[in-house]
Amino acid sequence: MDLSSARSEVKQILLRVRPAELQELLKWIRTSDELDDFLSDNKTKILQNISDDLRARLPLDAMLASETAAHGKMSQCSRPTVHVDGFLYDEDLVDSLCEEGTMSRSYCLNCGSTRTAPLDFISHSFSIPELRFLFENVLPDLSGRLLVDVGSRLGAVLYGGHVFSSASQLVGVELSEEFVKLQRDIIQRYTLTDRIQVIHSDVCQQNVLLQNADVLIMNNVFEFFMEPSQQVTAWRFIRENFRKKGSLLVTVPSLQESLNPLQQEVLPLGWVEELPVDYDGFVGGDTDTDALTQIHLYRVM
Numbered sequence: 692m693d694l695s696s697a698r699s700e701v702k703q704i705l706l707r708v709r710p711a712e713l714q715e716l717l718k719w720i721r722t723s724d725e726l727d728d729f730l731s732d733n734k735t736k737i738l739q740n741i742s743d744d745l746r747a748r749l750p751l752d753a754m755l756a757s758e759t760a761a762h763g764k765m766s767q768c769s770r771p772t773v774h775v776d777g778f779l780y781d782e783d784l785v786d787s788l789c790e791e792g793t794m795s796r797s798y799c800l801n802c803g804s805t806r807t808a809p810l811d812f813i814s815h816s817f818s819i820p821e822l823r824f825l826f827e828n829v830l831p832d833l834s835g836r837l838l839v840d841v842g843s844r845l846g847a848v849l850y851g852g853h854v855f856s857s858a859s860q861l862v863g864v865e866l867s868e869e870f871v872k873l874q875r876d877i878i879q880r881y882t883l884t885d886r887i888q889v890i891h892s893d894v895c896q897q898n899v900l901l902q903n904a905d906v907l908i909m910n911n912v913f914e915f916f917m918e919p920s921q922q923v924t925a926w927r928f929i930r931e932n933f934r935k936k937g938s939l940l941v942t943v944p945s946l947q948e949s950l951n952p953l954q955q956e957v958l959p960l961g962w963v964e965e966l967p968v969d970y971d972g973f974v975g976g977d978t979d980t981d982a983l984t985q986i987h988l989y990r991v992m
């Protein structure tokens with residue numbers, strides 16, 4: 692049913708209610724927990740609709756042919772690794788695609804034999820449960836705050852921030868022009884333009900944006916997409932410009948893990964302090980707890 696039919700049906704129902712009970716019904720609509728649950732499910736439903744839409748427009752691995760660095764890095768992983776985008780494919784969908792033979796969780800050790808080993812899956816986007824955890828459990832109330840997602844790719848963080856948070860502005864910065872077009876199209880189509888904006892740029896050109904940001908999200912931004920020397924330059928740029936005292940930085944994986952393979956002096960101690968995250972307090976169905984524990988929160992000192 693479309694929006695205008697739904698509206699007129701709701702009005703019809705209200706007109707049929709006994710006048711003496713109408714106020715009681717309206718109060719129930721405004722305050723009932725039952726509808727709270729419905730509304731919160733509806734937030735997930737919006738994200739699922741966007742995910743369905745994007746899935747139909749992208750190849751199975753949701754990667755672009757132009758992402759040569761990322762393709763190259765994945766082929767250098769110590770074990771065979773495939774990209775399964777967590778925003779587009781949840782566990783149930785992966786299971787059903789494996790059952791029909793479109794996707795595989797394993798690879799053949801001796802071609803033609805039944806000897807197989809599990810493939811490693813990596814995701815270049817947050818899944819919907821991870822987004823809920825991020826906005827409802829990790830970050831505080833974001834009313835009046837500017838959130839910047841560095842490397843916004845399909846836009847998962849921006850859409851998640853729109854439905855699960857009150858951030859006043861959600862800005863994505865993305866290198867790939869194709870992904871920028873895709874995000875802008877989704878933002879228009881789902882009327883999210885009031886709070887979301889996407890900038891086509893290298894984050895290292897965005898000093899003013901970083902200086903104004905209250906929250907910075909960095910989900911595996913550089914590891915697969917830049918050479919180590921470029922990563923060092925980019926981290927230095929982030930540290931020099933994202934400096935507002937008390938602003939929050941979310942990283943996946945931890946800063947330690949991202950920076951260990953690079954030069955240690957990239958991040959002198961004292962720039963940020965790590966804040967505790969309650970990974971156990973999330974009631975998110977069959978969410979992968981290991982994925983949640985990769986999410987780290989820091990505060991700029």
Ligand SMILES: C[S@@+](CC[C@H](N)C(=O)[O-])C[C@H]1O[C@@H](n2cnc3c(N)ncnc32)[C@H](O)[C@@H]1O
Nearest residue numbers: 815816817842844847865866893894910912916
């Ligand atoms: C792993 S994805 C992150 C996706 C998204 N933030 C999320 O959490 O769902 C990393 C993205 O960062 C982009 N990227 C890499 N280096 C960048 C840079 N220097 N400036 C802007 N975007 C960059 C890549 O093109 C890629 O789409």
